[in-house]
Amino acid sequence: MPGVFSFPEAKQWAYAGTTLLAVGGDEQTRHAIGASNRAVELYHAGPEGDRSPGDLQAAHLDLATAYLASGQVERAGAKLSEVFTAEVFTASITIRLRNLAALLGSEPYRGAQSAVDLRAHIHEVTVRPALASNPTEPR
Numbered sequence: 096m097p098g099v100f101s102f103p104e105a106k107q108w109a110y111a112g113t114t115l116l117a118v119g120g121d122e123q124t125r126h127a128i129g130a131s132n133r134a135v136e137l138y139h140a141g142p143e144g145d146r147s148p149g150d151l152q153a154a155h156l157d158l159a160t161a162y163l164a165s166g167q168v169e170r171a172g173a174k175l176s177e178v179f180t181a182e183v184f185t186a187s188i189t190i191r192l193r194n195l196a197a198l199l200g201s202e203p204y205r206g207a208q209s210a211v212d213l214r215a216h217i218h219e220v221t222v223r224p225a226l227a228s229n230p231t232e233p234r
Contacts, residue, residue, distance in 0.1 A: 103145035105137035112157040116164075124164045131157040149185045152178050156191050163198060168209045175213060179220055192217050 102110070112131035115123040134154040138146055159174040175195075178184075184192070196217040204210035 103141065105134050105141055105145060106147065106150050108134035108137060109150050109154045112154060116157055116160055124161050127157060127161045149188060152181060152188050160195060168204060168207055172209060172213050179216065189221050192221050
């Protein structure tokens with residue numbers, strides 16, 4: 096089948112994790128963690144031609160977001176550290192990082208020092224130039 100169904104399995108799992116997070120709710124968040132973890136495993140184990148650094152970053156971001164939604168700020172930070180190691184981010188990853196920073200600045204995370212530290216680190220890494228297919232795409 097064409098389209099999404101012809102993507103490598105790791106990418107399919109990454110999209111599943113993103114979709115489950117978008118749907119929201121506790122059960123979907125738990126499933127998103129499983130799907131995103133599976134994507135990360137497959138990206139690491141799969142053929143080099145099927146590896147996508149941006150999709151791997153997205154899967155780690157989905158894990159961080161899911162852990163944060165589950166109240167696990169430290170686990171979210173651990174997953175974000177996997178993203179922070181990249182030299183550059185696509186515009187999409189930069190936008191997602193900034194959205195996560197906004198979430199960290201809201202209740203119930205606002206007062207937690209670990210959330211403050213993560214927001215500061217996100218700000219630090221997102222000031223670097225992004226890769227964008229469209230130079231007018233927001234950073």
